[in-house]
Amino acid sequence: MTDDREALLARLNELRIEHRDLDTVIARLASGGPSDQIHIARLKKRKLKLKDEIAWIESRLIPDIIA
Numbered sequence: 001m002t003d004d005r006e007a008l009l010a011r012l013n014e015l016r017i018e019h020r021d022l023d024t025v026i027a028r029l030a031s032g033g034p035s036d037q038i039h040i041a042r043l044k045k046r047k048l049k050l051k052d053e054i055a056w057i058e059s060r061l062i063p064d065i066i067a
Helices: 002-031 037-061
Strands: none
Touching: 002 037
16 A cells, blocks of 8 residues: 555656646746747646646545545
């Protein structure tokens, strides 16, 4: 069980880093003058997928609490 948890934590860290990097890339492309809007849209879509995967992993790491 701890191996699974460690693997999830490692993956979560990777996803957060990629998500943050995409923020930087999107900001640079958007502020750099004329840019490829399709490319920016694809990057934003990838960022949303990362956010969903981050949320899914976080939900797996939090134990279910029965009230």
